[in-house]
Every structure is written in structure tokens, then in C-alpha cells.
Amino acid sequence: MSVTSTTSQNSLFDVIVIGSGIGGLVTATQLATKGAKVLVLESYIIPGGSAGYFERQGYRFDVGASMIFGLGNRGTTNLLTRALQAVNSSVDAIADPVQIHYHLPNNLNLKVDRVYDKFLQNLAAYFPHEKEGIRGFYDECWQVFKCLNRMELLSLEEPRYLLRSFLQHPLACLGLLKYLPQNAGDIARRYIKDPELLKFIDIECYCWSVVPAAMTPMINAGMVFSDRHYGGVNYPKGGVGQIAQKLVEGLEKAGGEIRYQAKVAKIITEKDCAVGVQLTNGEIYRGKRIVSNATRWDTFDKLLPVDQIPSNEKKWQQNYKKSPSFLSLHIGVKESVLPQGTECHHIILEDWQNMTQPEGTLFVSIPTLLDPELAPEGYHIIHAFTPNWMNDWHGLSVSDYEAKKEETAWRIIDRLEKIFPGLDAGLDYLEVGTPRTHRRFLGREDGTYGPIPRRKLRGLLSMPFNRTAIKGLYCVGDSTFPGQGLNAVAFSGFACAHRIAVDLGL
Ligand SMILES: NC(=O)c1ccc[n+]([C@@H]2O[C@H](COP(=O)([O-])OP(=O)(O)OC[C@H]3O[C@@H](n4cnc5c(N)ncnc54)[C@H](O)[C@@H]3O)[C@@H](O)[C@H]2O)c1
Numbered sequence: 001m002s003v004t005s006t007t008s009q010n011s012l013f014d015v016i017v018i019g020s021g022i023g024g025l026v027t028a029t030q031l032a033t034k035g036a037k038v039l040v041l042e043s044y045i046i047p048g049g050s051a052g053y054f055e056r057q058g059y060r061f062d063v064g065a066s067m068i069f070g071l072g073n074r075g076t077t078n079l080l081t082r083a084l085q086a087v088n089s090s091v092d093a094i095a096d097p098v099q100i101h102y103h104l105p106n107n108l109n110l111k112v113d114r115v116y117d118k119f120l121q122n123l124a125a126y127f128p129h130e131k132e133g134i135r136g137f138y139d140e141c142w143q144v145f146k147c148l149n150r151m152e153l154l155s156l157e158e159p160r161y162l163l164r165s166f167l168q169h170p171l172a173c174l175g176l177l178k179y180l181p182q183n184a185g186d187i188a189r190r191y192i193k194d195p196e197l198l199k200f201i202d203i204e205c206y207c208w209s210v211v212p213a214a215m216t217p218m219i220n221a222g223m224v225f226s227d228r229h230y231g232g233v234n235y236p237k238g239g240v241g242q243i244a245q246k247l248v249e250g251l252e253k254a255g256g257e258i259r260y261q262a263k264v265a266k267i268i269t270e271k272d273c274a275v276g277v278q279l280t281n282g283e284i285y286r287g288k289r290i291v292s293n294a295t296r297w298d299t300f301d302k303l304l305p306v307d308q309i310p311s312n313e314k315k316w317q318q319n320y321k322k323s324p325s326f327l328s329l330h331i332g333v334k335e336s337v338l339p340q341g342t343e344c345h346h347i348i349l350e351d352w353q354n355m356t357q358p359e360g361t362l363f364v365s366i367p368t369l370l371d372p373e374l375a376p377e378g379y380h381i382i383h384a385f386t387p388n389w390m391n392d393w394h395g396l397s398v399s400d401y402e403a404k405k406e407e408t409a410w411r412i413i414d415r416l417e418k419i420f421p422g423l424d425a426g427l428d429y430l431e432v433g434t435p436r437t438h439r440r441f442l443g444r445e446d447g448t449y450g451p452i453p454r455r456k457l458r459g460l461l462s463m464p465f466n467r468t469a470i471k472g473l474y475c476v477g478d479s480t481f482p483g484q485g486l487n488a489v490a491f492s493g494f495a496c497a498h499r500i501a502v503d504l505g506l
């Protein structure tokens, strides 16, 4: 055993964070800069979780997240920028001029321009009879964003913060209270009647919330549909992994510790209070507060006795289910494959009926268009991914698993050929990830992308905050308010750290 780990095991930490996803790292850095003694335990060999990376043959591939919100330089909603600033750090953010290039049924071929009015014009050109409705809906999304972007974003479980926010920004708070129980689809239907345009609003939501507009919380829609034109979508130079790496550097400078290949097997409780964790190798660490950045399913079904799941967690599981995982193709291609003027992010859907089906919506990200240094000279990265369920990958022999991967990958490459003719001939590298890959490397049950409502719920009202029914145990990340997205889990990190800092009297 190393000297560091013996020392760590004998110390009492203020806070132990299980997992170094962006949610966990924001919590850890915020607390370390407030003077807390923090230990992060990560099961993998590098930090970042879904916002991590891997390198093969001169390519640096992003594991998951690739369309990054929250790296803007103004307002209060740029939470990734703020989390980095808190540890005196930053990343070079490369502005993406187009959030998404949609390739949709009935030749709906549309670019979401960074400039708001240009986007509205592009959309109204397809639906001139709905020009007013389009502006009405997206302008209402801005109302949500303006409320959020005015105030400091901290723990909604801290009454003094709520009171202070209300006294400083009464109208913004009332605005947020109004939108908290609402979903984007209901608001869209007040302005828009054309069924095809409503389908477009569905995919606008689906491509980040993994549910249609009727089930997508309006607060989140307000964030995404406005911030893409305000702070914008920005790509961190050097790859998405830079964000986690810089947070770790900042954590260590602030006196915090991180250990890799440290998989937590169990959260230790004494008298119904979380007091420590035990790793798979038997090592025990004790802390005054324990934070789990694993999903709530992994936390309550695996790290704690399954027969003692608190009733509010059972209720949450009745309201939310695991979204599908993804089938991901990490591709290296010759630059000649990409037509002049290709955008970084694409959504491809041939038939509206298939939007929510496995392998229906195809997501494409080409980060080398913004940062060419992620691939060898003359080559690009194409990351193509599409929803896929773990059930389809269970119980296969090694050879059947490989054969199914290959067959699925070629179906996707055939679809990509329609916008990138010559892709097959220009292939230089191909690696396929399945739901099993996501489960293995991210430690997420069934490789899920995050929680989705089982039925239509009232906006964000049923999403739990950071505290749990177990004293001393907090959750952070995408199964915590306000849900998935790097900027969303960064919010959950700020909120979690704020609540713990108050609880510890820091
Ligand atoms: N997966 C994707 O394809 C994808 C794509 C786009 C965006 N995203 C977003 O990425 C965000 C995820 O952020 P997050 O902070 O919630 O979590 P995360 O899943 O990124 O990070 C969790 C971390 O905890 C570690 N971990 C899990 N169990 C552990 C254990 N028992 N012991 C030690 N370490 C353990 C994992 O290795 C991982 O590094 C979400 O918002 C998601 O929507 C994901």
C-alpha cells in the first residue's frame, strides 16, 4: 500500500466524493476552495466520466458529451467557466457558429445559427405561416433564461439563499416558480399549430433531454434554447477532457486529493448516518459528509443495502426511469470525406415515427472542425451515436457480440454516407461502443444516459435535490435537479457544495 493511501485511510475527511464526473468535480473544487479537506475517489484511470476522453492512433476521442453549454463568458449561467474560475483556471473555448445542422424528414434541412434572429429566419423560411408562433415560443424560452441569468445559482435547499434571492430579484424568482412545474411542449402548443413544426420542437428537445417536448421541463428548454444564442456552444481546445483535467489540477492546488482506480463498493453507515466508504480492495475512508456522483440507481441499489432504499428514492424510481444508452461509433476519416462548409454537430432522422426508437435519431459530432489538433494532419474525427438499449446486448457470446457490433456499425455508416459520401472509402479508424461499454467505463447502470420521466410529470417538480434521506449522504450529477447536461450537472455541483458548506459551517 502506498504512503499516500495509508495516510488518506487514517485521516478523517470533511467530504468524500464518489466519482469524478463534472458533477463530482464541481462539488469537490467548490468545497476545497472553501477550506474543506476533500477526497475524490474515481474508479477509472482518468477524471471526467461522460466528459472524459481516450486516445487511439493519434486521435483524441471524447467519450460522450461533445456539445458544450456553460463555457460562455458573461451572465451567471456559464457554470463551467465559473467552476474553472473558482480554481483560477480556464479553458480556451472555441465558438461553434452553428449549434446543430438538422437533416430531417421531408427535406427539412436546417441550421441552428448562433445568431438568434438568423435561426428564427431559417426556421420561418420552412414554416412562413407560423412566423409569429415561432417567435412567440422561443421568446418565451428567453423569459426563463433571463430569470436564471440574473441571479447567483446555488442550493435551492438553503432557505437563507432563497430569501436573499427573492429579496434581490423578486420578479426573476416568481418567473422561475411559474415555470418550474411546466413542460416545453405545452408552451409550444400555445403558439404553434402546424404538426410538422411541433415535431421539429420535439426533436429540438429530444436531442438533449431524450424525451419529446411534452415531457421536457420548460426550465431546461429555456436554458438550452437561449444559451446557445447567448453564451453559445463552445468547444474546449484540446478536447472535452480538458475541463475535468483542469478542475482536478485546481482541486489539488486547493489542497484536495483525488485517487484513481479507487472503486467504491459500499457506503458505510452508522446509526443511519453515512460516515465513510469502502473500496473494492477493502480500503476504508471516513468522512463527515459523503457525496455520490454515481447515478441514484447505482448509489441506492448497489452502494447501500438494497432492502433499505429510502421511500423517497423508491418514489423517484416510480417517476423516473433510465433513458436508453448509446451505440457510439468513434471514427477517424480522411479530410476529403467532409464536404466544404460541413458543420460540427448534426442530427439525422429519416422518419418522424422513429425519433424515439433505438437507432432512430442519429447524432453526429465532428470536433476536429473546431480543433484540428485532435486528429493526425489530414484526418478528422466523426463521433456518431444513437440511442440503444442494454437489453439488446445481453447474453451474447464474445463472437456474437463482436458480430452484432460490426453489423450495427455498418448500418450507421450507410446512413452517414448520405451526408458524407465516400465515408466508407475514407475510413482510417473505427471503434464501436455499446451500452455494455458505457456501463463498464462510466459505472452507470445499464449504461444509461440519465433519468427520463416514465410519464408526463410537472416540469422539474419531482427532481430531487442534493440531500438524501440518509443523514450525511448527498447525491450530485444528472439524477439530481435539474438533470442531464454538463452545465446542468455543474449546477448540481454548485448547489451540493453550497448545502454541504452550510451544513459544515464553512
Ligand atoms: N454518456 C454520454 O454519452 C453523454 C453524452 C452527452 C452528455 N453526457 C452528460 O454527462 C453528464 C454526466 O455527468 P455526471 O457528473 O452526472 O456523471 P458521470 O457519469 O459523467 O461521472 C460519474 C463518475 O463516477 C465514477 N464512478 C461511478 N461509480 C463509482 C464508484 N462506485 N466508485 C468510484 N467512482 C465511480 C465514474 O467512473 C465516473 O467517472 C450528464 O449530464 C450526461 O448527460 C453524457
Ligand SMILES: CC(C)=CCC/C(C)=C/C=C/C(C)=C/C=C/C(C)=C/C=C/C=C(C)/C=C/C=C(C)/C=C/C=C(\C)CCC=C(C)C
Pocket: 066, 067, 069, 100, 148, 153, 154, 156, 162, 163, 165, 166, 173, 174, 176, 177, 207, 208, 209, 219, 220, 221, 223, 224, 345, 346, 347, 363, 364, 365, 482, 483, 484, 485, 486, 487, 488, 491
Ligand atoms: C425564492 C423562491 C421562493 C423561489 C425561487 C425559485 C428558484 C430560485 C428557482 C431556481 C431554479 C434554478 C436555479 C434552476 C436551474 C436550472 C439549470 C441551471 C438548468 C440547466 C439546464 C441545462 C441543460 C438542460 C443542458 C442540457 C444539455 C444537454 C443535455 C446537451 C446534450 C447534448 C447532446 C446529447 C447532444 C448531442 C448532439 C449532437 C451531437 C448533434
